[in-house]
Amino acid sequence: MGSAEDVVVANKKVLLKHFIPSGAPKETDMELVTTGTIRLRVPEGSTALILKNLYLSCDPYMRSRMTKHEDGSYVDDFVPGEPIAGFGVGKVVDSSHPGFKIGDYAWGMTGWEEYSLITDPKLLFKIHHTEVPLSYYTGILGMPGLTAYAGFYDICSPKEGERVFISAASGAVGQLVGQFAKQLGCYVVGSAGSDEKVNLLKTKFGFDEAFNYKKEPDLTKTLKRYFPDGIDIYFENVGGSMLEAVLYNMRLKGRIAACGMISQYNLEIPEGVRNLFLIIGKRIRMEGFLVFDHYGSYLEFEEKVVQLIKEEKIKYVEDIVEGLENAPVALVGLFEGRNVGKQLVAVAHE
Amino acid sequence: MGSAEDVVVANKKVLLKHFIPSGAPKETDMELVTTGTIRLRVPEGSTALILKNLYLSCDPYMRSRMTKHEDGSYVDDFVPGEPIAGFGVGKVVDSSHPGFKIGDYAWGMTGWEEYSLITDPKLLFKIHHTEVPLSYYTGILGMPGLTAYAGFYDICSPKEGERVFISAASGAVGQLVGQFAKQLGCYVVGSAGSDEKVNLLKTKFGFDEAFNYKKEPDLTKTLKRYFPDGIDIYFENVGGSMLEAVLYNMRLKGRIAACGMISQYNLEIPEGVRNLFLIIGKRIRMEGFLVFDHYGSYLEFEEKVVQLIKEEKIKYVEDIVEGLENAPVALVGLFEGRNVGKQLVAVAHE
Numbered sequence: 001m002g003s004a005e006d007v008v009v010a011n012k013k014v015l016l017k018h019f020i021p022s023g024a025p026k027e028t029d030m031e032l033v034t035t036g037t038i039r040l041r042v043p044e045g046s047t048a049l050i051l052k053n054l055y056l057s058c059d060p061y062m063r064s065r066m067t068k069h070e071d072g073s074y075v076d077d078f079v080p081g082e083p084i085a086g087f088g089v090g091k092v093v094d095s096s097h098p099g100f101k102i103g104d105y106a107w108g109m110t111g112w113e114e115y116s117l118i119t120d121p122k123l124l125f126k127i128h129h130t131e132v133p134l135s136y137y138t139g140i141l142g143m144p145g146l147t148a149y150a151g152f153y154d155i156c157s158p159k160e161g162e163r164v165f166i167s168a169a170s171g172a173v174g175q176l177v178g179q180f181a182k183q184l185g186c187y188v189v190g191s192a193g194s195d196e197k198v199n200l201l202k203t204k205f206g207f208d209e210a211f212n213y214k215k216e217p218d219l220t221k222t223l224k225r226y227f228p229d230g231i232d233i234y235f236e237n238v239g240g241s242m243l244e245a246v247l248y249n250m251r252l253k254g255r256i257a258a259c260g261m262i263s264q265y266n267l268e269i270p271e272g273v274r275n276l277f278l279i280i281g282k283r284i285r286m287e288g289f290l291v292f293d294h295y296g297s298y299l300e301f302e303e304k305v306v307q308l309i310k311e312e313k314i315k316y317v318e319d320i321v322e323g324l325e326n327a328p329v330a331l332v333g334l335f336e337g338r339n340v341g342k343q344l345v346a347v348a349h350e
Numbered sequence: 351m352g353s354a355e356d357v358v359v360a361n362k363k364v365l366l367k368h369f370i371p372s373g374a375p376k377e378t379d380m381e382l383v384t385t386g387t388i389r390l391r392v393p394e395g396s397t398a399l400i401l402k403n404l405y406l407s408c409d410p411y412m413r414s415r416m417t418k419h420e421d422g423s424y425v426d427d428f429v430p431g432e433p434i435a436g437f438g439v440g441k442v443v444d445s446s447h448p449g450f451k452i453g454d455y456a457w458g459m460t461g462w463e464e465y466s467l468i469t470d471p472k473l474l475f476k477i478h479h480t481e482v483p484l485s486y487y488t489g490i491l492g493m494p495g496l497t498a499y500a501g502f503y504d505i506c507s508p509k510e511g512e513r514v515f516i517s518a519a520s521g522a523v524g525q526l527v528g529q530f531a532k533q534l535g536c537y538v539v540g541s542a543g544s545d546e547k548v549n550l551l552k553t554k555f556g557f558d559e560a561f562n563y564k565k566e567p568d569l570t571k572t573l574k575r576y577f578p579d580g581i582d583i584y585f586e587n588v589g590g591s592m593l594e595a596v597l598y599n600m601r602l603k604g605r606i607a608a609c610g611m612i613s614q615y616n617l618e619i620p621e622g623v624r625n626l627f628l629i630i631g632k633r634i635r636m637e638g639f640l641v642f643d644h645y646g647s648y649l650e651f652e653e654k655v656v657q658l659i660k661e662e663k664i665k666y667v668e669d670i671v672e673g674l675e676n677a678p679v680a681l682v683g684l685f686e687g688r689n690v691g692k693q694l695v696a697v698a699h700e
């Protein structure tokens with residue numbers, strides 16, 4: 001194990017200025033602070049490590065952390081005035097934790113800053129494969145990838161030949177769910193918010209069909225067109241009126257894996273779903289899940305998906321913004337659907 | 351096997367006059383016809399039987415059959431001008447079906463009339479226990495009983511000590527679910543629509559707590575009061591705003607068995623449920639079910655529950671209306687919550 005230089009360096013950060021009770025986050029809700037510094041050596045007697053942040057992930061669930069929850073939430077609220085927290089990939093520059101040594105790469109919960117002192121490294125996973133792009137560990141090989149894997153295989157109970165619909169399908173999770181479903185021999189349709197994304201789904205990710213939901217005046221009819229015999233599995237990323245349209249089109253004993261409801265996160269009053277009675281007659285199972293419950297499958301998942309990547313049996317598209325100073329615009333763009341593929345921020349490449 | 355007298359007798363019927371697109375059913379939507387007759391012998395060469403109807407069941411799902419479904423439904427729509435169909439208990443007065451002989455008692459799908467020709471006896475179950483009241487086979491020993499049994503044990507995945515909430519809890523299904531849950535050592539709270547019903551839940555059925563939802567201005571707060579640590583299992587019979595309030599109060603990994611949504615059946619525009627995003631963070635499983643999928647468990651269920659009745663380990667309350675001519679008012683009353691306990695109609699007692 002090497003020893004870190006005991007130096008103090010500049011450490012730019014992106015802070016959340018204040019909680020956002022409702023509405024879409026704006027760039028002005030965040031602030032770039034360039035005056036901070038950090039000592040690149042872990043405190044004596046700690047089991048901490050210092051991570052040089054390389055890639056930071058923009059994920060829909062982060063919206064929830066920008067709102068103050070009086071009763072708590074499944075993840076901690078952000079702390080106004082502190083750096084935004086999120087998943088990222090970094091290089092260990094000092095460590096007193098037995099699981100990590102200087103030079104290791106890791107992914108997990110870190111801060112929106114150049115260097116982070118990680119006092120609780122159990123929220124980090126060691127990266128075992130540096131022969132694939134490290135940025136993949138914010139997506140296909142990280143939290144969104146495991147979300148897709150666990151959500152599809154564990155929650156959807158999929159069978160060969162079943163009819164699968166995925167919303168927000170070109171996003172970090174959706175594009176993988178669709179490819180897992182195709183590998184299993186399912187019929188797969190995805191929705192997305194631009195023709196460019198729709199094109200990507202059909203040409204790059206091998207979806208059987210895809211449509212731009214913004215161009216469809218009646219989603220119930222649209223789904224009927226793509227699923228004349230109904231939907232067996234819905235991988236839910238958006239919620240609201242799309243969920244209502246899906247319920248009308250579900251088949252008997254269909255399954256809905258509720259992964260996210262991004263269409264609702266910024267609304268002051270969320271849309272109501274009016275046809276839930278259909279889950280009775282159709283015997284539908286709808287189940288929410290969080291990737292945190294599936295971390296135990298991570299190593300198995302990492303090996304399997306690295307192999308698929310090497311064999312070019314799985315495709316992956318990233319939308320990389322360069323520079324920590326552009327992180328706020330990237331996050332804001334995610335909620336406007338501006339990204340094409342997995343949204344991430346490159347803070348440094350090495 | 352005896353032989354039936356070849357006689358023709360009068361056969362009063364209750365018809366559905368027309369489909370009811372929305373709103374509550376009214377007595378004037380039905381008609382008592384007293385001019386019909388029936389020959390009490392099955393047709394030559396058939397495998398039919400003739401049932402003398404003793405008890406007819408009024409059940410919430412019947413509302414759905416009064417609406418015309420262009421795309422079909424999980425049960426057939428009623429046929430305007432024909433007798434209403436429903437669950438009932440009867441005595442076999444002629445049979446050419448090998449499974450039934452004259453004098454047998456049976457329960458299952460029959461007609462709202464004095465005698466029914468049952469051409470498809472696979473929808474009938476033979477009654478094995480005439481030492482308990484025959485009317486029980488419209489409720490605790492029939493479809494609602496099996497609904498409660500399968501819904502609670504198979505769909506709710508209950509564990510000892512869990513916190514269980516049941517809506518429409520004094521109804522045919524709810525009163526049994528609550529008692530099954532108490533037998534398992536759960537904490538059980540029920541809601542109902544009158545103080546009389548609430549009293550019944552607490553004094554007769556042994557619920558830990560019960561409340562009159564009509565007297566509660568804020569159901570979310572009401573549930574918080576009865577479940578300060580949240581709800582593990584919700585047995586859903588009503589839907590709408592109650593479901594919304596429940597979702598706010600569910601615990602992590604809670605389960606919702608969706609059995610019915612009676613509050614929504616008569617609404618032209620059902621209420622929307624606006625907080626479904628909670629099922630993600632709380633990892634809630636919500637599952638619809640129909641008793642028809644659980645008929646394979648019926649014999650096991652019948653033996654178990656007959657035993658519980660004989661040992662007085664289970665309580666049961668019926669609301670019996672006398673006479674076929676009063677069947678429409680009984681059914682209408684069900685949707686107004688006028689019944690106390692299982693609503694049924696006695697056409698004849700033997």
